[in-house]
Amino acid sequence: MAKPINAIIAESTARQYYDNNNKQDFAQLRTKSLVVDDNDGHPRLSTYSDGSDD
Amino acid sequence: MQKILIITAEEDATIEYFLSSLSEEDRLDVVHYKTDRPDLNQLVLSPTNDHKLELHTDGQIYNEMDFKSIYYRRTIPPKFNFQPPDFRLEMYCEDEYIRFLESLEYCFPETVKWFPGKPSDINRAKNKLLQLKLAQSLGLAIPVTSMTNRPEALLSFEHPSIYKTIKSPNVPVGDKGHSAAWTTEIDESIRQHADGLLTCPGIIQKRVCSLVDKLDIRVTAIGDLVFAAENSSPQHIDGRLTNAPYQAHLLPTWLSNRLSRLVSSLSLNFGAMDLIYDLSSGKYWFIELNSNGQWAFIEEDTSLPLCFAVRNFLWK
Numbered sequence: 001m002a003k004p005i006n007a008i009i010a011e012s013t014a015r016q017y018y019d020n021n022n023k024q025d026f027a028q029l030r031t032k033s034l035v036v037d038d039n040d041g042h043p044r045l046s047t048y049s050d051g052s053d054d
Numbered sequence: 055m056q057k058i059l060i061i062t063a064e065e066d067a068t069i070e071y072f073l074s075s076l077s078e079e080d081r082l083d084v085v086h087y088k089t090d091r092p093d094l095n096q097l098v099l100s101p102t103n104d105h106k107l108e109l110h111t112d113g114q115i116y117n118e119m120d121f122k123s124i125y126y127r128r129t130i131p132p133k134f135n136f137q138p139p140d141f142r143l144e145m146y147c148e149d150e151y152i153r154f155l156e157s158l159e160y161c162f163p164e165t166v167k168w169f170p171g172k173p174s175d176i177n178r179a180k181n182k183l184l185q186l187k188l189a190q191s192l193g194l195a196i197p198v199t200s201m202t203n204r205p206e207a208l209l210s211f212e213h214p215s216i217y218k219t220i221k222s223p224n225v226p227v228g229d230k231g232h233s234a235a236w237t238t239e240i241d242e243s244i245r246q247h248a249d250g251l252l253t254c255p256g257i258i259q260k261r262v263c264s265l266v267d268k269l270d271i272r273v274t275a276i277g278d279l280v281f282a283a284e285n286s287s288p289q290h291i292d293g294r295l296t297n298a299p300y301q302a303h304l305l306p307t308w309l310s311n312r313l314s315r316l317v318s319s320l321s322l323n324f325g326a327m328d329l330i331y332d333l334s335s336g337k338y339w340f341i342e343l344n345s346n347g348q349w350a351f352i353e354e355d356t357s358l359p360l361c362f363a364v365r366n367f368l369w370k
Contacts, residue, residue, distance in 0.1 A: 001252060001253040002247065003247065003250050004225075004250045004251075004254030004256075005235075005250040005254065006235040006250075006256065007225055008244070008250060009238050010223075010225035010227045010235040011228060013233045013235070013236065014227065014233035
């Protein structure tokens with residue numbers, strides 16, 4: 001079976017972020033790419049948490 | 055004095071934010087059941103017995119009559135960490151745990167208020183097609199949308215269009231365990247993977263306006279109150295990716311009323327709704343509703359009194 005489009009997009013997201021060598025950007029983007037709330041996928045959770053609940 | 059029951063995982067930034075807004079007196083009314091800490095929190099559910107519920111937490115035992123309202127938010131099962139690792143058994147236990155927690159709704163009297171709603175109503179409301187159907191029936195503008203596993207449907211869909219996931223943007227790929235599939239423009243790089251729909255269905259939707267004309271609107275309905283905030287994100291199809299802070303937005307009364315009716319028609323007392331405002335035409339488009347979405351970041355950015363509204367709903 002072909003790879004899901006969801007996986008294609010998510011891998012692209014991960015590549016963009018992990019390939020980034022700028023530490024500040026990396027930290028910022030890591031939050032956006034990996035720390036999303038189960039209920040609405042919104043990454044703003046990180047605004048007032050360490051984002052450890054992903 | 056009856057208590058306020060909050061059912062959520064130990065780490066839930068929205069709840070932490072909410073609890074920090076309460077007075078010391080109000081905090082004494084709150085019982086926090088942490089779904090991922092079975093070492094501290096246990097339940098006995100017996101809806102056909104005289105005593106329908108035993109809730110054990112922090113050395114206290116409560117029953118179904120001890121609570122006036124329930125905030126059912128982020129029910130993450132415990133982390134099992136079996137040794138040796140057994141991923142399939144973990145998945146099985148997690149699913150059993152979720153069903154167990156959802157059964158709570160059958161153990162409380164009808165007088166108890168649920169926020170955002172009963173678990174079964176929260177889950178039903180998560181279906182994006184149901185939301186669009188109801189929104190359309192209430193006279194809201196919605197984008198042309200298909201949920202499909204047919205590659206040809208994606209290839210023949212009118213341009214410009216976007217792709218998004220049916221339920222969760224968290225996809226288990228990559229070295230770190232998972233990454234996010236944000237709402238994405240359907241371009242050639244997506245079209246060449248159209249067969250991937252056979253493996254995992256998705257949602258395709260007509261893009262309703264250009265990025266430069268797009269204003270992302272987050273509407274938070276709490277009880278009878280409706281709060282709106284706006285954010286322009288001209289670089290992103292998916293408004294969740296912007297760094298810019300939200301600002302309060304004044305919705306037309308007719309729209310506010312219809313969104314409030316949408317939430318109540320889903321038997322909910324809360325809804326975090328995503329809309330797009332087309333600056334060029336002045337038209338609002340309903341995109342989706344998050345039945346248990348986050349809202350604290352909106353208050354943090356805009357100072358709209360969302361904590362106050364949630365507090366009043368739960369306590370009144």
